[in-house]
Amino acid sequence: MMRAWILPMLLVLSGSAVAAGRLFNGSPGTATAILLAFLALAGVSSPLVFPRSIGAEEAQRRSALDGRPVVFWRPGCKYCIRLRIRLGRGARQLHWVDIWRDPAGAAAVRAANDGNETVPTVVVAGRPHTNPDPEWVRDQLSPSA
Template identity: 75%
Template sequence: MRRIWTLPMLLVLCGAVVAAGLILRGSPGEAAVLLLVFVLLAGMNSPLIFPRSIGAQEAQRRSAADGRPVVFWRPGCTYCMRLRIRLGRSACQAHWVNIWSDPAGAAAVRAANDETVPTVVVAGRPHTNPDPGWVREQLSPPA
């Protein structure tokens, strides 16, 4: 669980150190702006912007029941962030699995494509880094 917070915490720590140096040099305004940028980067790389993750087995069980896609992701992945942001509010309709906190999820992705994320599983078929528009279509109920 600690591994998923390593990058965000490093970003905040680095930002604090650089901001402290700027404050000592007499630039508190620059320090505040720089610290804000580092905190925003940390937030974007944290698991906070993603829907709550569940285990791979539970996600696969739920997907079999409701037909929704399973999205395997990891914190710090720019492609995962792109997918999450482009899905918008509909992202919560998918079942999200953080491969850094779920060994079964990491194994499932490794079996599909050498641990490349995001991997979206729809109807039992894995799709590596699919187009967000296509994933949004998979989230929509059939007409």
Template identity: 70%
Template structure:
């Protein structure tokens, strides 16, 4: 199991234990609600909440061709979640690099942040920006009418 899945699986296990205890105590409604809550938490903190990641080298190559920003992220990061959800559908228009799956991506983030793995780090036109405002990131997207995406 990769590090990206440790937190979501922990949520599922903890939720199952709590729900089982409630179910055993005959509080079935509460058990269902608790289990549902933990499943939602696991989903939100999993890599499934993000667009499909690409490698750092491929993301840079694609970004150089079409000008889209590259986002370096990791699962479980609340700032990455904030960026992802505030971008909404526009998140699919960026290139997402999971630094826990891509060593080159982790190295790029450390190089941009004085040796720290500060995420999200967004690279626009070759310049890194640590934890930028989601509205600013949306403004960096090329106009979809100008290019075929």
């Protein structure tokens, strides 16, 4: 779990250091803008942006019942962030599995991607799709989901 927070913590610490330097140079406005930018980057790269993750087995079980896709992701992945942001509210309809928290999820991604942990990997109707277009993923959501 700690690994998921390394990048956001580094961004906050770096932003704080750069902002402190600007503040001591007499530029409080610039310091504030820099700190806010780094905090925004830390927020986007943190696990907080994503819906609550569940285990791979539970996600696959739920997907079999309701037909909704399963998304395997990891914190800090720019393609996962792109998918999450472009899906908007629709992201909450998917089952999200953090492969850094769930070894079974990581194994499922490796099995689908020739041994690589390439994310996002979206499983729709039992078929994996690596880094699919967010519009395509949105189209896979049923209207009743």
